[in-house]
Amino acid sequence: MEIRILRVVEETTVDGPGFRTSVYCAGCRHACPGCHNPQSWPMTGGEPRSTDDLARQILADPFSDVTFTGGDPFYQAAAFAELAAKIKAESRKTIWCYTGFLFEELVDAPQYRPLLERLDVLVDGPFVMAERDESLLFRGSRNQRIIDVPASLREGKAVEFRLDTEPFS
Numbered sequence: 001m002e003i004r005i006l007r008v009v010e011e012t013t014v015d016g017p018g019f020r021t022s023v024y025c026a027g028c029r030h031a032c033p034g035c036h037n038p039q040s041w042p043m044t045g046g047e048p049r050s051t052d053d054l055a056r057q058i059l060a061d062p063f064s065d066v067t068f069t070g071g072d073p074f075y076q077a078a079a080f081a082e083l084a085a086k087i088k089a090e091s092r093k094t095i096w097c098y099t100g101f102l103f104e105e106l107v108d109a110p111q112y113r114p115l116l117e118r119l120d121v122l123v124d125g126p127f128v129m130a131e132r133d134e135s136l137l138f139r140g141s142r143n144q145r146i147i148d149v150p151a152s153l154r155e156g157k158a159v160e161f162r163l164d165t166e167p168f169s
Helices: 051-059 073-090 149-155
Strands: 002-012 020-025 047-050 065-069 095-098 121-124 145-148
Touching: 002 051, 002 073, 020 051, 020 073, 047 051, 051 073, 065 073, 073 095, 121 149, 145 149
Parallel strands: 020 065, 065 095, 095 121
Antiparallel strands: 002 020, 002 047, 121 145
16 A cells, blocks of 8 residues: 655654654645644645655664654545554554544544554644643644544543653553
8 A cells, every 4th residue: 555655754753752763644635724744735746655665765764653643534434544553563663643633533533543542642623823832741732632542542532641740561
């Protein structure tokens, strides 16, 4: 399976805690005013990369966790679910994902659920310029939530992730 990718950034520290390999995908229909990455909006942007190739690149770095961002990975949910499955099968890496959708929009949608089930953390919600707050960690506006996905799936509602705890020990 292929994913349309703008770039892969290794050993970044801006898309979640610690060192991360961030996969920036093409395609986003949210078109949030003030988006810091509007070049990611075209659905046919970037270049196609196989999930096998991306998994090899991500797994080659034993020290970095993973972030899916973009664009919006949920517009390529099946391919990102496959990539996440490959990563989880071969490592203990945590996977964060940024989306303009809300958790509540994703949880019961059959086309999105397989990706959601493979994530550790979801940063959800559109960027809202009126809610912009540069002091926030790992998100751009106050309406966006950092969600503990496994806890949320167990409880049947969004459970916010606590940045001050070790989440996966």
